[in-house]
Amino acid sequence: MKRAVVLLSGGLDSAVALWLAKSEGYELYTLSFDYGQRHNKEIMAAAKIAELAEVKSHRLVTINMDQWGGSSLTDKSMEVEDGDVDRTDIPVTYVPARNMVFLSIAASFAEAVEAQNIFIGVSQVDYSGYVDCRETFITAMENAINQGTVMAAEHHKPIKVHAPFIYKTKTEEILLGAQLGVPFEHTWSCYRGGEKPCGTCDSCLLRAKAFREAGVIDGAADQQ
Amino acid sequence: MKRAVVLLSGGLDSAVALWLAKSEGYELYTLSFDYGQRHNKEIMAAAKIAELAEVKSHRLVTINMDQWGGSSLTDKSMEVEDGDVDRTDIPVTYVPARNMVFLSIAASFAEAVEAQNIFIGVSQVDYSGYVDCRETFITAMENAINQGTVMAAEHHKPIKVHAPFIYKTKTEEILLGAQLGVPFEHTWSCYRGGEKPCGTCDSCLLRAKAFREAGVIDGAADQQ
Numbered sequence: 001m002k003r004a005v006v007l008l009s010g011g012l013d014s015a016v017a018l019w020l021a022k023s024e025g026y027e028l029y030t031l032s033f034d035y036g037q038r039h040n041k042e043i044m045a046a047a048k049i050a051e052l053a054e055v056k057s058h059r060l061v062t063i064n065m066d067q068w069g070g071s072s073l074t075d076k077s078m079e080v081e082d083g084d085v086d087r088t089d090i091p092v093t094y095v096p097a098r099n100m101v102f103l104s105i106a107a108s109f110a111e112a113v114e115a116q117n118i119f120i121g122v123s124q125v126d127y128s129g130y131v132d133c134r135e136t137f138i139t140a141m142e143n144a145i146n147q148g149t150v151m152a153a154e155h156h157k158p159i160k161v162h163a164p165f166i167y168k169t170k171t172e173e174i175l176l177g178a179q180l181g182v183p184f185e186h187t188w189s190c191y192r193g194g195e196k197p198c199g200t201c202d203s204c205l206l207r208a209k210a211f212r213e214a215g216v217i218d219g220a221a222d223q224q
Numbered sequence: 225m226k227r228a229v230v231l232l233s234g235g236l237d238s239a240v241a242l243w244l245a246k247s248e249g250y251e252l253y254t255l256s257f258d259y260g261q262r263h264n265k266e267i268m269a270a271a272k273i274a275e276l277a278e279v280k281s282h283r284l285v286t287i288n289m290d291q292w293g294g295s296s297l298t299d300k301s302m303e304v305e306d307g308d309v310d311r312t313d314i315p316v317t318y319v320p321a322r323n324m325v326f327l328s329i330a331a332s333f334a335e336a337v338e339a340q341n342i343f344i345g346v347s348q349v350d351y352s353g354y355v356d357c358r359e360t361f362i363t364a365m366e367n368a369i370n371q372g373t374v375m376a377a378e379h380h381k382p383i384k385v386h387a388p389f390i391y392k393t394k395t396e397e398i399l400l401g402a403q404l405g406v407p408f409e410h411t412w413s414c415y416r417g418g419e420k421p422c423g424t425c426d427s428c429l430l431r432a433k434a435f436r437e438a439g440v441i442d443g444a445a446d447q448q
Contacts, residue, residue, distance in 0.1 A: 063287045065329065068336040096335035097328060100372040104321060104328040105289065111320035112292040131378055137371040144368040147361040148324040154355055 003027045003115035004162075005106045008050060008058075010042030012187045012207060013121030013165060015049050016177035020164055021119050023180055028055040029113055031106055035095070036066025045188035052183050057113070061105055065095070083202035099132035100141060107145040107159060114151065116159050123165045123173070138163045170210035178216050185219035227251045227339035228386075229330045232274060232282075234266030236411045236431060237345030237389060239273050240401035244388055245343050247404055252279040253337055255330055259319070260290025269412035276407050281337070285329055289319070307426035323356035324365060331369040331383060338375065340383050347389045347397070362387045394434035402440050409443035 004026035008014045022028060030053075032046040043060065050058035099122065106118045122133040131137060142161040146152040152159050165173050177184065189207045190197035197204050197220075211218040228250035232238045245252060254277075256270040267284065274282035323346065330342045346357040355361060366385040370376040376383050389397050401408065413431045414421035421428050421444075435442040 059291060061288060061291075063329070064285060065332060067283060067285075068333055094374060095332075097332035097369070097373050100328040100368060101325070101332055104324040105287070108289060108319075108321035108325055109292055131374050132372040134371070134377075137368065137377075140364070140368040140371040144324060144361065144364040145321070147358070147364040148356040149321050150318060150355050153358075153361075 001025075001027045002117065003029060003056075003110075003113060004117035004119055005029045005031055005110045005113070005115045006055075006119040007102050007106055007121070008032050008046045009121075010045030010047075010049065010188045011121075011203075012170070012177070012184065012189055013123065013173060014046075015121075015182050015184070015187045016173045016180065017119045017121035017162075017164060018049065018053050018055075019177065019180040019182045021117075021162075022053055026117060028053060029109065029115055030055045030058045031102075031109055032058070032060050033102060033105075034060060034062045035098070035101075036064060037095075039188070039191050039193050041190075041193065042188040045186055048186045049183065052186065059109065063101070063105075065098075065101065068096075082200045083205040094130060097132065099130075099137070103141050103145070103161065107149055110159055111149045111151045114157070116151075116157055117162060118145075118159060119162045119164070121165055121173075122163050123168055123170065125167060125169050133166075135163070135166050138166065170206060171213040174210050174214040174216050178214070183219075184216075187220065225249075225251045226341065227253060227280075227337060228341035228343055229253045229255055229334045229337070229339050230279075230343040231326050231330055231345070232256050232270045233345075234269030234271075234273065234412050235345075235427075236394070236401070236408065236413055237347065237397060238270075239345075239406050239408070239411045240397045240404065241343045241345035241386075241388060242273065242277050242279075243401065243404040243406045245341075245386075246277055250341060252277060253333065253339055254279045254282045255326075255333055256282070256284050257326060257329075258284060258286045259322070259325075260288060261319075263412070263415050263417050265414075265417065266412040269410055272410045273407065276410065283333065287325070287329075289322075289325065292320075306424045307429040318354060321356065323354075323361070327365050327369070327385065331373055334383055335373045335375045338381070340375075340381055341386060342369075342383060343386045343388070345389055345397075346387050347392055347394065349391060349393050357390075359387070359390050362390065394430060395437040398434050398438040398440050402438070407443075408440075411444065 008030040030050040191201040232254040254274040348358045415425040416422045
C-alpha cells in the first residue's frame with residue numbers, strides 16, 4: 001500500500017490535504033509539531049483530525065525552537081497583531097524556516113516508515129509573504145530530501161513532496177474540503193492562544209473571508 | 225561583525241570546524257541537538273567546547289526524533305555494532321535525514337540572529353555510507369535554505385553553508401585541528417553511551433586510526 005506522511009497543523013489547509021491524500025488511497029502517517037507556538041490548541045485539533053481520518057500513525061514532534069524567537073507566534077514577549085488581509089510585507093507571525101524544519105523532520109519520518117510521499121498544505125496565493133510557502137522552495141526542498149535520504153539517494157525510492165494547494169486559494173481549498181467531507185468544525189486557525197478564535201488576527205480574517213467566498217458554513221461551533 | 229552558526233555535536237569534526245570558523249573571525253553561534261541519541265555525553269562535550277571557544281551563544285535543541293527509531297543511535301532496542309572501518313554498506317547508526325534536520329534548524333537560528341554563514345563538519349571521504357554528508361546534498365540544502373528563508377529570498381542576504389572538510393580525511397582534520405589548538409581532549413566520539421569510549425564501535429575505530437595516521441596524540445585522557 002502506498003504511504004504518505006502528511007504535515008498536520010490542526011488548521012484548515014492541512015486538514016484538506018489529509019482528506020485529499022485519504023481520497024487518493026494513501027496509508028496515512030500524520031505529523032504535528034509543538035514548537036512553542038502560542039496557539040497550541042491546534043495541536044489538540046490535529047490529534048482529533050488524525051483520529052477522524054483513521055490514520056495509521058499520528059506523531060507529535062516537540063522542538064524548542066521558541067528559544068530564539070523571531071516570531072510573535074513563539075516569542076511570548078511579542079504581540080500578535082490584528083490582521084490586515086491586504087498586507088504585502090512579511091507578517092510578524094513568520095517563524096524562521098518553519099516549513100523547512102517541518103519538511104526535514106517529515107523526511108526523516110518518511111524514511112523510517114518507507115513512505116515515498118509527503119503532503120504539505122501550503123499555498124503561495126494566500127500567503128505570499130511566507131517564502132517557505134512558494135513552489136520554488138518546495139521544489140528545492142524536495143531535491144534536498146532526495147539527496148539527503150538513503151532511501152532516495154541510495155535505494156532508488158525517491159520521495160515526492162506534494163503541495164496540492166500551491167496555486168489554490170483558500171476559498172478553492174474549502175470548496176474541495178466540503179466535497180471531501182473534511183470536518184472543518186474540528187480545525188483551529190486562530191494565531192492567538194485564547195479559548196475561542198479571536199476573529200481579528202490575520203488567520204481568523206483569512207478563514208472567515210474564504211468561507212464567506214466559498215459559500216460554505218464554517219461548522220466550528222465556537223468560531224466567531 | 226560577520227556571524228556564523230556552527231553545528232556542534234561534541235565530536236571531533238565539528239570542534240575543528242568551530243575552531244576554523246573562529247580563526248576566520250566569525251562571531252560564533254553554536255547549536256547542539258538532543259535527538260534521543262544514546263551517546264548523549266557528546267551534548268555535555270559540546271557545551272564545554274563552546275565555552276572554551278568563547279562563543280557568543282550556545283543553544284541546545286531538543287527533538288524527540290527517537291520516537292520513530294530506524295537507527296541504533298536512537299532506538300534503544302537495537303545494538304550498536306562493533307565497527308568495521310572497511311565497510312561499504314549503510315551502517316545501522318544512520319539516523320534518517322539527520323543532517324537535513326540539523327541544517328534546517330541551523331537555518332532558522334541563523335535567520336533569527338541574522339547570520340549568513342552555517343558551518344557543518346561533514347566529510348564525504350570517511351563516511352561515504354551517509355548520503356547526508358555528501359557535497360551534492362550540502363549544495364541542495366544550501367539552495368533550499370536560500371529559497372526558504374525571508375532573509376535570503378526577500379532581503380538579499382544569502383546564507384552560505386560551509387562544509388570545509390567535505391573532501392578532507394579525518395587525519396587531515398586532526399592535523400588542522402592540532403595547528404588551530406582544538407582541545408581534542410574535550411571531544412567525544414563514541415557511539416555507545418558508556419562512561420568511557422568503548423574503543424570498538426565504528427566511531428572509536430575511525431578516531432583512533434586517524435590520530436595514529438596524523439601522528440597526533442589523542443589528548444582525551446579517558447580515551448582508549
